[in-house]
Amino acid sequence: MKLTVDALVCEANGVCVGLAPEVFELDDDERLHILMPEPPAELRDKVRHAVRSCPKAALTIEE
Template sequence: MRIQTDEARCEGHGLCADVAPEVYDLDDDAVVVLRHEVLPENLGAKAEAGARACPVAALRVIA
C-alpha cells in the first residue's frame, strides 16, 4: 500500500494530519508530507481516513 500525493492541489488545510497524524504531516509551507516512505500495514485504515478528509482530494491511497 502506498500514498500518492498531489502537492500542487494541497492547500494546507491539515485535515489529513488531524485525522491521521501517524501518516501525514505538513511542512513549513503547509504542504502535506508523508511520515513513511513505505506505509506499514497497520496504518492503512488511518491513511485512507486521512485521504478522505482532504477537501481538495490531494491524497490517494493505492493498494
C-alpha cells in the same frame, strides 16, 4: 499500499495531519510531507480515512 499527494491540489488545511499524524506532516512553508509513503498494516484504515476526508481529494492510494 502506496500513498502520494498532489502538491498542486493540496491546500495545506491539515485535515489529513489531524487524522493520521504518524503519516502526514505540514512544514513551516505549508507543504505536506508523507512521512510513511508505504504505511504499515496497523495504520492503513486510518490512512484510508484520512485520504477519503481530504476536502481537495489531493491524496491517492495505490493498493
